[in-house]
Amino acid sequence: MKDILVLTDFSQAASHAVHYAYYLAVSTKANLTLCNAITIPAETPLASFVSWPMEKSGALIEESDRQLEKLRKRLDRLDYEQPSKPQIRGDQSIRLFEGRSRKCTV
Structure with a gap:
């Protein structure tokens, strides 16, 4: 099975890349x-990190969830007549690595 990983920061440029990846997947x-x-x-903030309250991280994750789901639904609405549409994964998970989190659909 082929799968295309599409990274996004929800910017206009990323939106163009997501749409390109969608039609490439089709x-x-x-x-x-x-x-x-x-x-x-x-x-515990490290020298290179800016101190930020941990309780705010939940809001970041929730906003990322909302934006990814909104993007997934927008892609699902493209090309209704298309005989073969890609499956767009929409379940979120969090992967931690050295104080950073990668928010991806899996």
């Missing part, structure tokens, strides 16, 4: 996995 019969990488602050 033409190659691949699926799409949407991903938004966000930074979750560490509990």
Whole structure:
């Protein structure tokens, strides 16, 4: 099975890239996995990190969830007549690595 990983920061430029990836997936019969990488602050700030309250991280994750779901629904509405549409993954998960979180659909 082919799967295209599409990274987005929800900007206008990223929107163009997402749409390009969608039509590439249609033409190659691949699926799409949407991903938004966000930074979750560490509990103990390191020299290179800006101190930020940990309780605010939940709001960041929820907003990322909302934006990814909105994007997935917008892509689902494209090309209703298309005989073969890609599966767009929409379940969110969090992966932690050194105080950072990668928010991806899996």
